Amino acid sequence: MKTFKIAALLATVALPGAAFATELEVTHWWTSGGESAAVAELAKAFDASGDKWVDGAIAGGGDTARPVMISRITGGDPMGATQFNHGQQALELVQAGLMLDLTDVAEANNWKGVINPPSLLDSCTVDGKVYCAPLNIHSPEWLWLNNKVYTDLGLAVPTNWNEFVATAPQVEAAGKIPLALGRQPWQSNLAFGALTIGVGGLDLWKSINIDKNMDAAAGPDMLKVFQAAADARKLAAKSTVQDWNQATNMVITGEAAGQIMGDWAQGEFQVAGKVAGTDYTCLPGMGLNAYISTGGDAFYFPKLADPEKEAAQKRLAALLVSPEVQVAFNLKKGSLPIRGDIDMSTANDCMKKGLEILAGGNIVPAGDQVWSPDVQTQLGDMQGQFWSTDMSPEDAQARYVEILKSGL
């Protein structure tokens, strides 16, 4: 009887101890093979630190997931932490006071000193306070090629976009699709952005997107970009898949020769067991202008009433930026780390190219950082139309300028 009492007493004492691990629900839209392998690293690290990661993956990509996240936050059912892209997507939520201020975490861990490039921390900062933890850098300006498609045809693997276009007729004659492109508007928009940097060059990009120079947007250099996009449109005519990873899979299996996609495509090649450099080739900045834009993902923490959860949120924020998690996560994800002081020597060829460009400072801000979601959506719609119809480059350019003006 006595032992029973002791056991009961122990149980009552021990139970709260076991429940001490604070559960945090984390929402994100990482659902493809490579992505979920990467997010599992985050969950593992968070669980190991004594808390509990409750996974809240939302399938269907950011355009589907973000409305769900936002309506949960504004509707009074906030999660513990949520993914957004660097930039203006969560700006109004921050301004409305719905997000947790992380300034003390940032100061305690010297985020100002370690986060590179600093523009990422600037994107998280509103009125001098830090509201998000940057996690990775994703650059969309990459051309992915299947080497075997070219060697089978006795061709050299293209080293830039121009060579890619020049060899496309031979690829097509062999019954392959030259360019794989998913049919969702954001992918067309991404391909167009990559062509802007690759074909148009950095100065043009900066004057349109940062200085908001509308004459440059309407000028002849930009028309060249639209013409290049019209070329690409012809090459992708037979690609009918929807999701980006289905398009990447066409390149992996050799059904298509190449794809313009962000560096997250890397994760898919990795999961398929392909080796960078021998099985596939990656060309940052389309092989023409080796610049990459520093978009990517950041975690935001909605304000919660429970102080224990708030402490857990801050622990998670610090954990995401910590060197170990940065290495583990980014190696799996194929993205670049947000700090320059860690050892990424195990990275593969493609990531090393990206790291070099980053270290060299050849970077530009991402579209989400310079334009509002409203403008981005309109551009996506316009590109969706351009890539699937025979809209002329001139008409498309006129529409493009009009949309940019709506965001001034």
Added chain:
Amino acid sequence: MSGQAKPVRLLRNLNAKIAAVPMILTTLVVFVGGTIWTVVYSFTDSKLLPRLRWVGLDQYERLWSTDLWNMAINNLLFFGVMSMTFTISIGFLLAVLMDQKIRFEDTFRTIMLYPFALSFIVTGLVWQWILDPGMGLQEVVRRMGWETFSFDPLHDADTVLYGLLIAGLWQGTGFTMCLMLAGLRGIDDDIWKAARVDGIPRWKTYLFVVVPMMRPVFITTLVLVAAGIIKLYDLVVAQTNGNPGNASQMPAMYVYRYMFTAQNLGQGFAASTMMLLSVLIVLIPWAYLEFGGKKRG
């Protein structure tokens, strides 16, 4: 109590009235209130969160100068006219066939009505697969020997609406058929006898006697189908998601896209107000025809 006091009108059937209060409140607050709120905020520049900063008709001007919206309206008009014509004519035809005192009528009726039991999401997905060139109809016919057979409506901007139409008709005609069949059964047998005595052919009786008599059924069907078309959303989302390009975009998808993805509530509200307007254009004449003039019994 003297018993002379007149019962207060308001207190008659008090129990029933109290029971109806929650529904009345829901209608007033959720439906009417929500509608008014949406219309009011469509005149503001609300972005992610609603705010009262007036911009007049700016949102509407932008809406009507947007290619996507105009394209969505055109798509809807085309789909609507086609869908309306075919659902009603095929539905009526099926009902007439069903009305020929055939054997196993119950079985046929059940088969015809089954698709209606499926949601638009399921319908859309099923037809996306059937119409997929790699694993659907085209592949089946090719495997049967016609190697060059080509049928791929969903990936061509010119034909994608027909692909949607097939799915929509498959889902909706059974329901129309049942409404029409009920209408046909409501026609008095004496009419038929009279027509036979006069030696009028059956098809003429259907066309010139029965159809005019079924006017109320036709009008109800028309309104139900029309209201369904204007809010068309889930079928398209499941089947094509507006692709290829924007060739199968619909107004309801524009509303969602601008309210949530683009974080531009004002623009989305303006678009949904225009949709409300078009529903009213359909509903008001119908309500007038159905309820106006007549005294309720």
